[in-house]
Amino acid sequence: GLIQAPVFIAMFTAIKKLVSSGDSFLWIQNIASPDVILTVVAAGLTYLATVAGPNMTAQGKTMMTWLPVFLTLFFLWKLSAGIGLYWVGSNIVSVLQSIIMRRRAQTLQA
Template identity: 40%
Template sequence: MWSLFVEGLSHALSLMAHGLGGSFGLAVIALAMIVRLALLPWTLRLAEQGWHRQKTMLALKPRLDALRELHGKDALAYACAAQALHKEHGIAGGLGSGLLVTAVQAPVGAGIYAAIRQGLAGAGSFLWIPRLARPDFLLALTVAALSYAAITLNPAMPAQVKTLLQMLPVLFSFLMVWHLAAGLGLYWAGSSSVNVLQAALLRRRVRCIGTSRSAG
């Protein structure tokens, strides 16, 4: 079953490359963007829900602090009171949908990576990259820059921790792509570009919400 799935993706990549003038690299980027754009309405909605949850939690912080002082060292009593407060304001765990998205993305991503690996043997060059079967330093820098842009644009991340936290995924993405075949790095780049789009759309929605509340 898995091999059929990978073979199907590999065939799709070959057809896309043929339709794009024989460019395997362009086909990889196109496939990555198609997959992420198909999931964008879902992931954007989850990101907006996460932003609303963060804003609500920030507003409830004084009440949570008061509950912590009230219950002292009784951790169970505090947990029950905090849970009741969260429920009162419609704050759920928020993990179910996120896990479902991961459950969908993980096998698809793994299958695409396997299909790309199969096609790398016959892949040639792309843009400045001489061989898609080997890592490329400039591509790693490009993916790191896209990761940085997505995190910087994300309004759900508090400004006081953004500088510290944004460097970890940026560094991780750079090191990973630098040690991957460039063909796989191109998939990462295509996906990261949609992440930037998602962060920009979320930022726009947040601004619209703020504007409408101010007008009201």
């Protein structure tokens, strides 16, 4: 959404600077190659984002909870860590956004 745009711009700028300078970022030595730890973190955050998201029917909930997690693992396993960093940043924003929206909905219902 619109809230994710600043995160995307910040991550893009940071990744561009890291790649050009040759520095490492956190534990990632080469941001252009895949990182297993980042892949697992991204998959975990994807799971949290789907669980924290809107309520669904029981049938749809199972598929819509696990399919994004497996797709995250599948794609980030081979893609660069830079994309994984964006994915993690985006999921953090999604989780926070879902938590805020749930709290507002609960406040309005009370």
